[in-house]
Amino acid sequence: MxxxxxxxxxxxxxxxxxxxxxxxxxxxxxxxxxxxxxxxxxxxxxxxxxxxxxxxxxxxxxxxxxxxxxxxxxxxxxxxxxxxxxxxxxxxxxxxxxxxxxxxxxxxxxxxxxxxxxxxxxxxxxxxxxxxxxxxxxxxxxxxxxxxxxxxxxxxxxxxxxxxxxxxxxxxxxxxxxxxxxxxxxxxxxxxxxxxxxxxxxSNYRQRIVNIFGNKTNEKLVPVDEDTEVLKISGFVGKPEYAKKTRGEQYFFVNNRFIKSAYLNHAIASAFDGLLKSGTHASYFLNLTVNPQTIDINIHPTKTEIKFDDEHTLYALLRSAVKHSLGQFNIAPVLDFERDANLDTPYSYSNSETKPSTPSVTVDRSYNPFKEETSFKSTPQPQKTSYKKESTEHWESLYVGVESKSNVTQQDFSEVQFESEQATASIFSDDNQIEQVHTTYQLHNKYIVSTIKSGMLVMDQHRAHQRVLYEDFLKNITVKESVSQQLLFPLELHFTTQEVVIIKELKDDLESTGFIFSNFSTESLEITGVPVSVPESEVSIILEQLISDVENEVPDSHFSATDLLAKSMAKSLAIKTGQSLEKNEQEHLVNKLFACKEPNVSPTNKTTFITMSVDELDKKFI
CATH class of the missing domain: 3.30.565.10 (Histidine kinase-like ATPase, C-terminal domain)
Incomplete structure (x- = not known):
């Protein structure tokens, strides 16, 4: 052979x-x-x-x-x-x-x-x-x-x-x-x-970060500096209030070599525990200097993954160093046991002697609650008469009008009871005379339950609202007939140079949805109008989400770019899981969903609702 x-x-x-x-x-x-x-x-x-x-x-x-x-x-x-x-x-x-x-x-x-x-x-x-x-x-x-x-x-x-x-x-x-x-x-x-x-x-390290990510980055940085026998840490972390929904600005360098490490990233996340909003990620630019003999670089062809000799120690040191920096620069709440107690005293009393004084009580001894008869005509409660024996001369006046008030009270109760009987009678009337009303119920602030002819419908409120917004935005971009609301004061937003370039490329499509841009610079942009459905506080979040989506999935055709823009904005503005809705809002969302062209799936092809027939419910009780 x-x-x-x-x-x-x-x-x-x-x-x-x-x-x-x-x-x-x-x-x-x-x-x-x-x-x-x-x-x-x-x-x-x-x-x-x-x-x-x-x-x-x-x-x-x-x-x-x-x-x-x-x-x-x-x-x-x-x-x-x-x-x-x-x-x-x-x-x-x-x-x-x-x-x-x-x-x-x-x-x-x-x-x-x-x-x-x-x-x-x-x-x-x-x-x-x-x-x-x-x-x-x-x-x-x-x-x-x-x-x-x-x-x-x-x-x-x-x-x-x-x-x-x-x-x-x-x-x-x-x-x-x-x-x-x-x-x-x-x-x-x-x-x-x-x-x-x-x-x-x-330049130095801080200037290099600012030169790349824009001048606005300078105020976001918190220095981190820790030197131990095992590890030397230097660099910066971002303040919690500037955390982003994407992981774009997260950089680890080991011996001046960029690496990716989910384990060390978890150490940073745990250091920010309790300081970040849900779904946001802190920025960091950290240099780790270790002994070359304690790491193995040759485990991946691109050399972006490194194997550490003692990962647990690095995890603890990194987490402690970041926590220490956040507390040292008053970013995180700390306990200060060396606080001067004199700070509790107002400045105006800092040098004055405090003299204890006994509070004085003044009593009007001439006050007699039974002196005026008119004070009791409007009060049908004679309880206090038994406690004052010195004023019994006009005791009959205490009961003037009590009988008439009592009759009015009984008459009022009878009217309430009569109305209750009428309402009760209408409940037990013939079923054919009652008009059937489709009602909705919100389950765990996540699902909307509604009745249908065959049984029951359960709808995911977040995905359903995504589908509604997606088709609305897609229609506005295509037809270019969107409605915009003018801002009283222009909104200035800061981004990196490349992020501004991405927004410039999508400027025409964004204007079709209702955005109005008045000025572009290398690191910022100015907005004077936003779509009617977009709150001013959500504009920066929408654009950050849009930039992230574009960076991860940039389409080739114009139609795909329009589709991606509509998906991104719908994802940012849709009702979130956990948001409570009124009855009319629930019914409106159900009606709007079934007015869509494709109500069955969300823009990301996920199921928006499920149905359960009465027969299926009956089988559950067998």
Whole structure:
């Protein structure tokens, strides 16, 4: 029998390896930026065209490479970072696998220009699909310039899996944020399709955060600083009142490397326990410095997951450090046992002596409640007559009008009893004479129970209201006949640069729903009108939810963009679970739901109501 196992060709092996390292253009951006940082650069420039599908170029002023190193850098498992397996647990650099450039070169057109400081000329290498097409001597500045063009040109199937340009650009910006936040001592510049998107000068950590997320972020930050033998924590957490419904501004860095850790994220959440509204998440930008021997970075191809030697200790230290900072800066309530008791005394009495004084009681000894007869004519209660024996001269006047009052009281009771008999009689009248009324009942402030001809209907109030609002917004956006209410004072909202860009792209559709925008800047926008159904206090929440939905699921077609906008606004404005509704509100919601085109499901294709027939109810009692 012939042998069936064979070695893969190098170009096929490189393409398979590229599937682990390069998932999308953002993966190329991450690898190239990390290589530039390892080269000791002080200035790094990132150039993007067509969301990285056409061009990803990184230019740095690092130490550069020799001709031999430039050629070897594209070989598989060629690296200058490690010499043996033990070095994997002593890493202080970014790229160490030696797979990045080889994988990128296997699926793209790559052009490398590099020069060391002491050399007069540099080297230029052009590679297409792992094949070196040219190698020349060029005049180039000190450092390295690496251009990656036509990503996945030889793997069309992988290229088809890429999302729209907006989605891919969002992922590139996320990687740019992560690298830039980890290294505030390096200047970063990013260009997208010829225009400058970010210009981040060398600064401290707080300034870097503000430069990325906007000037309004500065007032939201609370410093965290803790240094122990096991762990050093530095950075900032966001104040609870600025918590968002999304997890966008949550960054962990371990030894200047961005990581994702649900376990450590839970430590932050527990530190904010009792301070956040339900469904919101605190922002944090935390740097953790640990001994490289206590972590294992080499457990995931993208190196965003790290295994810690003692996670429980890190959890406790991180939670305590954040709690301490929140209490130290009066963000969280604390018990202060060293409070000066003199603070309880008003300032005006701080130096005066307090003299005890006995309260005085004055009595009007000449007061006689029986002195005036008129005071008892309107009061049919003679109880006090037995306690005053000195005034018995006009005792008959106490009972004047009592008999007539008693008769009136009896007459009143008889009338009430007569009305009650009439109401009781109407209840037990013939059933055919009573008009049947459909009634509703709210169950646990979550479901609305209503009677139908065949039995009973149970409706989810949140999903049902989503369907009603969704179809209303979709109609308004499509027909462009929405009603807007003008605000007495313009509403100014602050967002990051990229969030403002997203809102600008959706400006026309938002105006079709009733929003009116008067001014846009790089980090803020001004609203002068909102839809009639939208409270002013909900505007910022709606836009934040909309931005989150767009970032996670940006559609390609205009119709899909309209659909997503209607879904997002309906989700934000729908009646929440736990909200009590009046009878007329319950009936109105039921009627509005069944007036919709598709009342059976919510905008997210979840069931809005169920029905139960009388026969099904009867079977429950068998």
């Amino acid at each position: 012939a042998d069936i196992i064979q070695l893969l060709p190098d170009h096929v092996a490189n393409q398979i390896a590229a599937g682990e390292v390069v998932q999308r253009p953002a993966s190329v951006v991450k690898e190239l930026l990390e290589n530039a940082i390892d080269a000791g650069s002080l200035t790094i420039k990132l150039i993007i065209k067509d969301a990285g599908k056409t061009l990803v170029q990184v230019i740095d002023d690092g130490k550069g490479m020799s001709v031999t190193d430039a050629r070897l850098s594209f070989e598989r498992h060629a690296t200058s970072k490690i010499r043996n397996a033990d070095d994997l647990f002593l890493l202080n650099t970014k790229g160490f696998r030696g797979e990045a450039l080889a994988s990128i070169a296997a699926i793209a057109h790559v052009e490398l220009k590099t020069k060391q400081e002491d050399d007069e000329v540099g080297a230029s290498i052009v590679i297409e699909g792992s094949n070196i097409t040219s190698q020349d001597v060029v005049v180039t500045p000190k450092g390295t310039s690496l251009s990656v063009k036509n990503l996945f040109f030889n793997i069309p199937a992988r290229r088809n899996f890429l999302k729209s340009d907006t989605v891919e650009l969002r992922h590139i910006i996320d990687e740019f944020y992560r690298v830039a936040l980890a290294h505030p001592n390096i200047a970063f510049t990013m260009y997208n399709n010829g225009s400058e998107s970010f210009n981040l000068p060398i």
